[in-house]
Amino acid sequence: MRAKRLKVYGMDASYHCMTRTVNGEHLLGDREKEVLRKMIWQVADFCGVQVLTYCVMSNHFHVLVEVPEVTVVTDSELLRRYQVLYPKPTKYQEASIKVLEAELAAGGEEAEAVRRRLLARMGDVSEFMKTLKQRFTIWFNHSHKRFGPLWADRFKSVLVEGEGYPLKTMAAYIDLNPVRAGLVDDPKDYRFCGYAEAVIGREAAGYGLLRIWTDRIGSQQSVANALQAHRTLIFGKGGDPMQVKGQVMDRNQVSQVIEEQDGVLPRAAVLRCRIRYFTDGAILGSAEYVRGFVDSVQVERKRRHPPKVNPLRGAAWGDVTVLQSLRRRVFS
Incomplete structure (x- = not known):
């Protein structure tokens, strides 16, 4: 589902966004991943969205963001965000910070036009992804003396219920990307994901994790508690997350048990599979939450006919459902 088309009114909305490089080429080395990592935080600040977690891989990246409901943005905040995105104005920019400040202070129709132009790029997941992909493409092409598109088509997005187990499960799935790729055994050892940033004490990443583990009706005492809860979800309560009834299974065996035998396995093991629910499921959340979007x-x-609300297969997911039925294989 196109994130741009599905609007959520009167509440914060969380989205899992993913995009791949052209032809899935492995173009992103450590330097490129680091630049993209920094840009994710920078563009999110400008757009006024909250990064909950993310993961940058060699040919794609994932980001889980919370988009707040529309609020008033003061002129001082507009200027601050502008400076975040354009800390060193160049002759190619539409306006330097001084010019922009003067235009806003002057008031009138020109000031309103400036506000509308800036606000149109804020508080919207599509604008966030558009700005992020464009800025990184410009940097990448300049650095590598290439031209043309870097990303394949438009990004995928899944609307995620902004609290409770659906949000936590999606975050764990994103952070486990380097584990599924065989790069590390523990996501804390992969420097280009939100969980690893939170582990080493980076404040913004810690706040994102805290937001994931703080339900609106409850409270999570500290980032340390959120880290511990997140780690339990990622690894389960046993020693080896791939050990099932005393037998260590590989990802292919886990997928086979689910797809061919309709089996139910521990969540930590299933999360180490590629799960299309989390990238192609359109809407992920409790049955009540997902059902609320059926008519629209x-x-x-x-x-x-209205789409059906489908429970997730393969593990004891709790009250986590998905709107998209997904006829092909779900796990791999």
Whole structure:
């Protein structure tokens, strides 16, 4: 589902966004990953969205963001965000900070036009991804003396219920990307993901993890507690997350048990599979939450029959459902 088309009104909305390089080429080395990591935080600050977690791989990246409901943004905050995105104005920019400040202070129709132009790029997941991908492409092409598109098509997005187990599960799935790729055994050892940043004490990443583990009706005491809870979700309560009833299974065996035998396995083991629910599921959340979008999706997609709310297979996911039925294999 296109994130741009599905609007959530009157509440914060969380989205899992993912995009790949052209032809899936492995173009991002450590230097490129570091630049993209920094840009994710920078562009999120400018757009006024909260990064909950992320993971940058060699040919794609994931980011889980919370987009707040529309609020008033003061002129001083607009200027601050502008400086975050353009700390060193160049002749190619539309306006330097001094010019922008003068235009806003002058008031009138020109000031309103400036505000509208800046606000149109804020508080929207599509604008966040557009700005991030464009800025990184410009840097990458300049650094590598290349031209043309870097990213394949538009990004994928899944709307995620902004609290409770759906959000926590999605965050764990994103942080486990380097483990599924065989790069590390523990995501804390992969420097280009939100969990690793939180482990080493980076404040913004810690706040994102705290937000994931703080339900609106409850409270999480500290980042340390959130880290511990997140780690338990990632690794389970046993020693080896891939050990099932005394037998260590590989990812292919886990996938086979689920797809061919309709089996149920520990969450920590299943999360080490590639799960299309989390990238192609359209909407992920409790049955009540997902059911609330059935009518709007039916109208948007011009479907004769309303889409069904489907429980996730493969593990004891709790009350986590998905809107997209996904006819092909879900686990791999």
